[in-house]
Amino acid sequence: MEITTIAVIGAGNLGSRIALRAALSGFSVNIYDISQDKLKQAKSIMSQVLENHNDFKNLSIKYLNNLTFTVDLDHALSEADLVSENVTEDLEVKKRVWEAIGNLAEPHTLFTTNTSYLLPSDFAEISGRPSLFCAFHFHDVFESRVVDIMPHPGTAPEVLEILEEFGRTLHQVPLIVQKEHSGYIFNTLLISWIDAAGRLLTGEIAEVEAIDKSWMVNFNMPVGPFGVLDKVGLDTAWKITSARRNPASRAFAELLKHYVDQGKLGVKSGEGFYSYPDPSYKSPDFLR
Amino acid sequence: MEITTIAVIGAGNLGSRIALRAALSGFSVNIYDISQDKLKQAKSIMSQVLENHNDFKNLSIKYLNNLTFTVDLDHALSEADLVSENVTEDLEVKKRVWEAIGNLAEPHTLFTTNTSYLLPSDFAEISGRPSLFCAFHFHDVFESRVVDIMPHPGTAPEVLEILEEFGRTLHQVPLIVQKEHSGYIFNTLLISWIDAAGRLLTGEIAEVEAIDKSWMVNFNMPVGPFGVLDKVGLDTAWKITSARRNPASRAFAELLKHYVDQGKLGVKSGEGFYSYPDPSYKSPDFLR
Numbered sequence: 001m002e003i004t005t006i007a008v009i010g011a012g013n014l015g016s017r018i019a020l021r022a023a024l025s026g027f028s029v030n031i032y033d034i035s036q037d038k039l040k041q042a043k044s045i046m047s048q049v050l051e052n053h054n055d056f057k058n059l060s061i062k063y064l065n066n067l068t069f070t071v072d073l074d075h076a077l078s079e080a081d082l083v084s085e086n087v088t089e090d091l092e093v094k095k096r097v098w099e100a101i102g103n104l105a106e107p108h109t110l111f112t113t114n115t116s117y118l119l120p121s122d123f124a125e126i127s128g129r130p131s132l133f134c135a136f137h138f139h140d141v142f143e144s145r146v147v148d149i150m151p152h153p154g155t156a157p158e159v160l161e162i163l164e165e166f167g168r169t170l171h172q173v174p175l176i177v178q179k180e181h182s183g184y185i186f187n188t189l190l191i192s193w194i195d196a197a198g199r200l201l202t203g204e205i206a207e208v209e210a211i212d213k214s215w216m217v218n219f220n221m222p223v224g225p226f227g228v229l230d231k232v233g234l235d236t237a238w239k240i241t242s243a244r245r246n247p248a249s250r251a252f253a254e255l256l257k258h259y260v261d262q263g264k265l266g267v268k269s270g271e272g273f274y275s276y277p278d279p280s281y282k283s284p285d286f287l288r
Numbered sequence: 289m290e291i292t293t294i295a296v297i298g299a300g301n302l303g304s305r306i307a308l309r310a311a312l313s314g315f316s317v318n319i320y321d322i323s324q325d326k327l328k329q330a331k332s333i334m335s336q337v338l339e340n341h342n343d344f345k346n347l348s349i350k351y352l353n354n355l356t357f358t359v360d361l362d363h364a365l366s367e368a369d370l371v372s373e374n375v376t377e378d379l380e381v382k383k384r385v386w387e388a389i390g391n392l393a394e395p396h397t398l399f400t401t402n403t404s405y406l407l408p409s410d411f412a413e414i415s416g417r418p419s420l421f422c423a424f425h426f427h428d429v430f431e432s433r434v435v436d437i438m439p440h441p442g443t444a445p446e447v448l449e450i451l452e453e454f455g456r457t458l459h460q461v462p463l464i465v466q467k468e469h470s471g472y473i474f475n476t477l478l479i480s481w482i483d484a485a486g487r488l489l490t491g492e493i494a495e496v497e498a499i500d501k502s503w504m505v506n507f508n509m510p511v512g513p514f515g516v517l518d519k520v521g522l523d524t525a526w527k528i529t530s531a532r533r534n535p536a537s538r539a540f541a542e543l544l545k546h547y548v549d550q551g552k553l554g555v556k557s558g559e560g561f562y563s564y565p566d567p568s569y570k571s572p573d574f575l576r
Contacts, residue, residue, distance in 0.1 A: 175502055179493060206464070206466060
């Protein structure tokens with residue numbers, strides 16, 4: 001099948017970036033959210049992305065004629081060959097949205113969810129179209145160009161091929177996740193790595209800077225685990241870590257909570273494990 | 289105290305590199321091993337390092353007058369201000385060596401062990417000099433310039449300061465490990481990361497290349513966990529993984545054993561998770 005029209009449902013940070021990327025790649029894109037305010041925010045997110053990227057600096061979203069902003073779900077879905085659902089990460093909200101999409105979309109439309117931790121099988125049945133349902137999970141679209149393609153047991157195999165090709169058209173690196181796994185591939189690696197860093201810190205084996213240095217020097221990396229946590233946001237890191245059950249993770253979750261309670265959220269609040277905008281790990285003297 | 293003379297005990301790969309680095313930094317270095325053959329190998333390791341590094345290309349070890357090669361332990365230790373012990377990673381062998389060093393060294397000599405997984409407290413008492421005993425653990429000396437400084441509870445605090453300064457003189461990044469911890473800092477991070485990659489593979493969540501790509505794209509890294517394993521050597525990786533107790537690590541250890549049994553040891557055998565000398569992950573097409 002040929003994909004020409006995309007419906008992006010949910011115009012938050014990631015939805016807006018996906019819609020913009022698809023429009024820049026020449027697709028016709030309908031982007032939906034529940035209010036004009038949300039759509040206004042989406043336009044401002046898109047303008048920001050265009051400004052921040054040299055390749056697109058001379059573009060303006062008003063010239064991107066293939067972008068349609070709408071609060072009418074039916075309108076958003078009309079003629080759509082593929083839906084990318086980006087609504088809030090809540091099982092019940094997503095279920096309601098998928099039931100609505102299933103009732104309105106054309107019979108051939110592919111259904112994809114951009115869920116972070118839930119599974120496609122959570123929504124495949126309620127969408128009424130399990131064989132055309134798959135997770136299609138973006139990381140950041142413009143900086144981290146990975147898209148995970150994760151089927152549930154009922155996804156038709158040809159859907160994976162179509163999504164792989166479509167992902168490449170969006171300048172992403174498509175990664176096949178062979179079976180359902182919460183957090184896909186990267187987050188599994190990332191969380192284990194962060195957990196180990198947390199254990200070293202809460203176990204008083206080493207301090208933040210020594211832990212980061214060990215990784216940065218050995219792998220010639222510009223950042224270590226605590227620098228990454230500051231970027232992710234300590235509030236988000238706390239949510240993820242506190243869901244884990246082992247005692248070491250719980251101790252680290254408590255430490256993260258302590259930072260969050262003090263308003264230290266990482267880069268976005270100006271303070272986390274490091275102080276911003278000039279964290280010590282970026283200083284030329286750090287690795288000596 | 290001023291450090292001018294170093295005794296390197298054990299002239300294997302790492303001992304040779306430490307001795308060479310100290311000689312290049314202007315220290316007087318006695319390097320000891322049990323046979324002339326071992327010392328000859330050490331010279332050839334050193335020549336290789338000099339050839340491989342542009343900074344040292346015009347140097348030859350025969351001009352490094354401050355290097356003394358000896359099979360006489362007493363001679364090696366005479367006038368030494370610091371001992372770096374690099375003998376085989378075996379508790380009993382290291383104990384015998386430390387007992388001998390303790391009997392022969394001058395009273396002021398600092399004692400350091402370069403053990404990978406054992407602890408300084410395993411040898412501090414038998415050396416007869418616990419307060420001057422500390423782990424001083426190099427990674428590669430020339431490529432990975434990290435040196436871990438890990439005291440046991442009886443190490444005198446001033447020893448840490450001396451080693452920190454001495455480590456910098458050797459162009460290393462000194463990292464303080466605040467208390468004894470097998471594997472220091474980096475290996476704790478590395479093993480958790482590798483474990484997670486192993487779980488994704490043996491759990492059939494994703495294939496080798498997808499797992500590596502997820503890390504390489506998201507962190508803009510030239511290599512992912514399986515590329516790293518191939519560099520480490522699958523035999524070494526198998527030894528480390530098989531010592532771990534959780535079921536997922538055991539499953540991964542079995543997979544590694546399967547590779548090792550087939551002679552697939554990674555880079556050094558020409559085949560591991562990738563084929564060498566041109567592994568797919570180094571191809572410009574890999575990240576698409």
